[in-house]
Amino acid sequence: MANIIVSKEQLKEQSIRVYDGITTVYERTGEEESLDLSELVPKFNDCYAVNNSTVAYVLDNELWVTPYLRSVVLTLKMMQFKQSEFYVPFSNGDYPKEEKERWSLLREHSRIKLHEDMQQQFKNFCLKFSISAGIKELSDEVLKKCFKIPSNGFKVVHRYYEDYVYPLVDEWSDYSKVEFCLGHFCMNNGIIVFVDNQGNSWLAKGYKILKVLQDAGYTERSIFVPLSNGEDIQDEYLRNCWKNLEKFN
Numbered sequence: 001m002a003n004i005i006v007s008k009e010q011l012k013e014q015s016i017r018v019y020d021g022i023t024t025v026y027e028r029t030g031e032e033e034s035l036d037l038s039e040l041v042p043k044f045n046d047c048y049a050v051n052n053s054t055v056a057y058v059l060d061n062e063l064w065v066t067p068y069l070r071s072v073v074l075t076l077k078m079m080q081f082k083q084s085e086f087y088v089p090f091s092n093g094d095y096p097k098e099e100k101e102r103w104s105l106l107r108e109h110s111r112i113k114l115h116e117d118m119q120q121q122f123k124n125f126c127l128k129f130s131i132s133a134g135i136k137e138l139s140d141e142v143l144k145k146c147f148k149i150p151s152n153g154f155k156v157v158h159r160y161y162e163d164y165v166y167p168l169v170d171e172w173s174d175y176s177k178v179e180f181c182l183g184h185f186c187m188n189n190g191i192i193v194f195v196d197n198q199g200n201s202w203l204a205k206g207y208k209i210l211k212v213l214q215d216a217g218y219t220e221r222s223i224f225v226p227l228s229n230g231e232d233i234q235d236e237y238l239r240n241c242w243k244n245l246e247k248f249n
Contacts, residue, residue: 016090016103017064019062023097049085049087122170122199125175126182126197135196136217138212145248168201188225208248
C-alpha cells in the first residue's frame with residue numbers, strides 16, 4: 001500500500017515551488033522560457049493536475065510541482081483537493097533552471113518508488129490469483145534444485161542465433177499474460193519451465209519434478225521453455241549454476 005504523506009510540509013518537501021517568472025529549460029533543445037502564472041494560481045487554488053507522470057498543485061495560493069507518486073495523489077485527495085486541468089510545468093521535457101539537480105533527484109526517487117510499488121502489486125496479484133486457483137507454495141527443498149531466471153535476464157548463444165532469456169512474466173506484464181502462465185509448466189528435451197505462486201520463473205532438469213508440480217496444483221500449458229534447445233548461457237556464474245544444477249530423479 002502506498003504511504004500517505006500526512007502534512008502540507010511533507011508534501012512541499014518533495015516538491016518544487018514554481019513562482020511567476022521562473023525559468024524553465026527544455027532539455028532536448030536548450031530553449032529557455034519564463035513562466036507566467038499570474039492567471040493560473042488564483043484560479044486553481046486547492047486543485048491539482050497530472051501530465052506525463054508529473055503532478056502540479058496549488059496550495060495556499062502557491063504552485064508546486066512534483067513527480068507522480070500514488071501517495072502524492074492520495075494525499076491531495078485526502079486534503080480535499082480537486083483534480084482539474086491546467087498547465088503542469090516540467091512535464092514536457094523541461095526542468096527548472098535553478099533547481100535542475102534537485103528535480104533530477106526527485107524524478108529518480110519517484111522512478112524507484114513507482115517500480116517498487118509495481119513489484120509489490122505484481123506479487124500481491126500473483127498470490128491472490130494462486131490462492132483462488134489452488135496453486136500451492138513449493139518448498140525450499142524443491143526450489144534449491146531449480147534455476148530461477150533472474151529479473152534482468154541473461155544472454156544465450158545458440159549455433160544459429162543469439163538471444164536473451166527473461167522471466168516469462170514480471171511486474172511489467174499484462175495481467176492476462178500473468179494469469180496464463182502462473183501455476184503452469186511446460187517441458188521440452190528434459191527441461192521444465194514453471195511459474196510459481198509469486199510470479200517467479202524457474203527451470204528444472206528431469207521430468208520427475210512434474211509430480212511435485214502437479215501435487216502443488218500446477219498444470220501443463222504450452223509456454224516457452226528456455227535452455228531446452230542447446231542454448232549456452234554467456235554469463236559464467238549463471239552458466240556454472242545451470243551446469244551444476246541437480247537433476248530431479
